[in-house]
Amino acid sequence: MPGLLARVYITPKRGILDPQGKAVQSSLHALGFGEVQDVKVGKYIELRLEDAASATASARVREMCERLLANGVIEDFRVELAEERR
Amino acid sequence: MRWGVVVFPGSNDDRDALRAAERVLGDEAVALWHKDRTLGGADCVVLPGGFSYGDYLRCGALAKFSPIMDAVARHAREGGLVLGICNGFQILCEAGLLPGALIANRSLSFVCDLVTVRVETTDTFFTHGCRTGEVLELPIKHGEGCYVADEGTLAALEHEQRVVFRYTDRAGRPTPEANPNGALRNIAGVCNAGRNVIGLMPHPEHAVERLTGSVDGLRLFRSAQSWVTRGVAAAPARSAPG
Numbered sequence: 001m002p003g004l005l006a007r008v009y010i011t012p013k014r015g016i017l018d019p020q021g022k023a024v025q026s027s028l029h030a031l032g033f034g035e036v037q038d039v040k041v042g043k044y045i046e047l048r049l050e051d052a053a054s055a056t057a058s059a060r061v062r063e064m065c066e067r068l069l070a071n072g073v074i075e076d077f078r079v080e081l082a083e084e085r086r
Numbered sequence: 087m088r089w090g091v092v093v094f095p096g097s098n099d100d101r102d103a104l105r106a107a108e109r110v111l112g113d114e115a116v117a118l119w120h121k122d123r124t125l126g127g128a129d130c131v132v133l134p135g136g137f138s139y140g141d142y143l144r145c146g147a148l149a150k151f152s153p154i155m156d157a158v159a160r161h162a163r164e165g166g167l168v169l170g171i172c173n174g175f176q177i178l179c180e181a182g183l184l185p186g187a188l189i190a191n192r193s194l195s196f197v198c199d200l201v202t203v204r205v206e207t208t209d210t211f212f213t214h215g216c217r218t219g220e221v222l223e224l225p226i227k228h229g230e231g232c233y234v235a236d237e238g239t240l241a242a243l244e245h246e247q248r249v250v251f252r253y254t255d256r257a258g259r260p261t262p263e264a265n266p267n268g269a270l271r272n273i274a275g276v277c278n279a280g281r282n283v284i285g286l287m288p289h290p291e292h293a294v295e296r297l298t299g300s301v302d303g304l305r306l307f308r309s310a311q312s313w314v315t316r317g318v319a320a321a322p323a324r325s326a327p328g
Contacts (some may be wrong), residue, residue: 017189017192019189019232019268020190023194068143068147068151069143071180071187073186073236074189
């Protein structure tokens, strides 16, 4: 029976300090990857959902992000939905 | 007065806060379990430091949904006193009771130190016994203490004198060197628009007895005590050391 897989990508908002990204960038530079212009370190969250219309699921996952998974003061989020066979 | 100290799973400064209120100030103090739905008649509710819910997801992100937080929000809305220390500050920001957020220290290192902060306003229950510009010595210990907010929010905080504490050197200068975590504008503590909800990263509850160093935290707790027990007036400004 098909279910839904929601992939949630959470990244630091533009303009918000990202000390982790800065540290990773300088390590990459030290390793010789000088072409790296900017690094943002965020979070990836997978949610497996019971079968539902994807419009409903999309709205529900966005609400999850707004209420818990991301903090709108410092983070942006992006959701991808895909059907999944189990 | 009566203090209520919320204990979340992972709180670890609740005992010191209770001890400061009970043994040092001589007030009543009760521990409140995070699953409680009332505040036990507390005049001031303290959200203590620690690592509630293991700091999972984001510091304070899960604690804001603890059952007691509805009562804390109601207390705040009704003008009751709320004090968030360290993780408590993070929880208040996550819960939207204070503006902004606390992110990883710019150094990416946990910092444990004795720092100096300047009292930026005496127009709060927690600082009215101090003098504006007075420098206090308080301990810090945190990995995510870098205060951030958008420019509009920061400008409003400054304009409304809602920055309560700022990291400075001993002379009261907010230098980059005096900033232990990269907080924007050296902000160490803020209050809400009603001035009855305060959050700060430093730990006044660890600075109430000579044995453990500074006693400057005591002045802040005494401010709250006199605010509640005697009305707004009270606590004379410090002239002698201590």
